[in-house]
Amino acid sequence: MMIQIAPSILAADFANLATDIQKVEKSGADLLHVDVMDGHFVPNISIGAPVVAAIQKVTKLPLDVHLMIANPGKFLDSFIQAGANIITVHAEADCHLHRLIQQIKSAGVRAGISLNPSTSLTVLEEVLPDIDMVLIMSVNPGFGGQSFIASSLNKITRLKNMIEERHLQVDIEVDGGINSQTAPQVIKAGANILVAGSAVYGAPDISRAIRELRGS
Numbered sequence: 001m002m003i004q005i006a007p008s009i010l011a012a013d014f015a016n017l018a019t020d021i022q023k024v025e026k027s028g029a030d031l032l033h034v035d036v037m038d039g040h041f042v043p044n045i046s047i048g049a050p051v052v053a054a055i056q057k058v059t060k061l062p063l064d065v066h067l068m069i070a071n072p073g074k075f076l077d078s079f080i081q082a083g084a085n086i087i088t089v090h091a092e093a094d095c096h097l098h099r100l101i102q103q104i105k106s107a108g109v110r111a112g113i114s115l116n117p118s119t120s121l122t123v124l125e126e127v128l129p130d131i132d133m134v135l136i137m138s139v140n141p142g143f144g145g146q147s148f149i150a151s152s153l154n155k156i157t158r159l160k161n162m163i164e165e166r167h168l169q170v171d172i173e174v175d176g177g178i179n180s181q182t183a184p185q186v187i188k189a190g191a192n193i194l195v196a197g198s199a200v201y202g203a204p205d206i207s208r209a210i211r212e213l214r215g216s
């Protein structure tokens with residue numbers, strides 16, 4: 001499977017966001033990962049739908065919007081309108097997951113479900129055939145620059161098996177602590193979309209960092 005790299009703009013300079021987005025676009029990024037945090041679901045506040053709408057005007061990269069918000073149903077339409085190409089909601093959020101997936105997909109947007117490190121894969125059992133992507137959090141969500149949680153590797157392997165046993169086509173995205181050391185491990189375990197914030201924006205040569213993460 002092709003490996004895709006999704007730089008997280010959480011590590012970009014918010015005062016120069018368009019420039020920082022164009023940097024990763026020119027450097028070979030496949031997607032742009034947009035972290036939306038509400039200060040309830042996670043202990044941090046980041047950006048909302050108006051910023052996603054503004055970003056959409058300055059890049060051709062597909063927008064991979066990760067909703068770390070307590071009540072995703074309330075805001076889903078605004079992120080669809082803002083131009084999100086993938087919308088990921090958390091299994092732990094206060095919502096009817098199946099209804100949200102239907103709402104996302106009926107708008108022609110790809111649907112993802114994210115799991116926190118402590119959440120079991122069993123919550124995916126009933127919805128796996130309906131979604132396009134699972135986002136495995138390999139840190140506790142809320143902040144960039146944290147260390148990769150090693151048990152995520154086994155979780156990715158088990159998820160890959162679940163997908164293959166059911167003959168499904170579901171992307172496995174991994175987010176948190178991805179760098180040149182952890183990237184080959186998560187790829188080997190079965191992930192095909194790698195989110196990276198600090199390892200991309202903190203690198204002296206962004207093109208090289210993206211190539212290294214991809215393993216090419």
Ligand SMILES: O=C(CO)[C@@H](O)[C@H](O)COP(=O)(O)O
Binds near residue numbers: 008010195199
């Ligand atoms: O969603 C999050 C954190 O909640 C991530 O997208 C981070 O932004 C990844 O940052 P690094 O661990 O790659 O620095």
